[in-house]
Amino acid sequence: MDFAPFPPAGVSLREENARLVTRGTRRYLRAAGFSILTELPLPGGRRADLVALAPDGVIRIVEVKSSLADFRADHKWMDYRIHCDRFYFAVPGDLEPDVFPADAGLIVADGHGALLLREAPVHRLAPASRRAMLLRFAGAAAERLYLASHRDER
Numbered sequence: 603m604d605f606a607p608f609p610p611a612g613v614s615l616r617e618e619n620a621r622l623v624t625r626g627t628r629r630y631l632r633a634a635g636f637s638i639l640t641e642l643p644l645p646g647g648r649r650a651d652l653v654a655l656a657p658d659g660v661i662r663i664v665e666v667k668s669s670l671a672d673f674r675a676d677h678k679w680m681d682y683r684i685h686c687d688r689f690y691f692a693v694p695g696d697l698e699p700d701v702f703p704a705d706a707g708l709i710v711a712d713g714h715g716a717l718l719l720r721e722a723p724v725h726r727l728a729p730a731s732r733r734a735m736l737l738r739f740a741g742a743a744a745e746r747l748y749l750a751s752h753r754d755e756r
Contacts, residue, residue, distance in 0.1 A: 658745075
């Protein structure tokens with residue numbers, strides 16, 4: 603796994619591990635054909651680390667955990683399940699897989715790529731919830747594309 607012992611100046615080891623896990627997970631999902639957004643705001647004020655939209659419309663949310671302490675300190679991930687068909691954790695390779703709930707998928711990642719260790723069970727979204735999430739995803743993607751091509755308007 604690609605985890606530097608010394609992160610860049612001003613960046614904590616936790617932040618660097620999260621960045622690398624996010625990068626590898628995004629690469630993995632993109633190679634698998636998903637459209638991905640990071641830090642997507644959800645109804646209720648939460649923000650999903652990664653939301654992946656499959657070509658068939660299945661919505662996956664991936665919660666990035668940089669360490670065991672990060673996982674144990676954060677219980678808001680339980681709120682994400684109502685906004686996706688499948689829910690996953692993405693973690694660095696040095697974490698024990700058995701620590702993570704069996705009813706969530708598990709992805710192990712580093713800065714170069716990722717490996718799916720456990721597939722997430724399917725919890726089909728209700729049609730109204732799916733529509734709301736698809737509109738949220740599309741709106742955020744369009745806004746980010748606009749801002750990327752109009753940097754002078756930020």
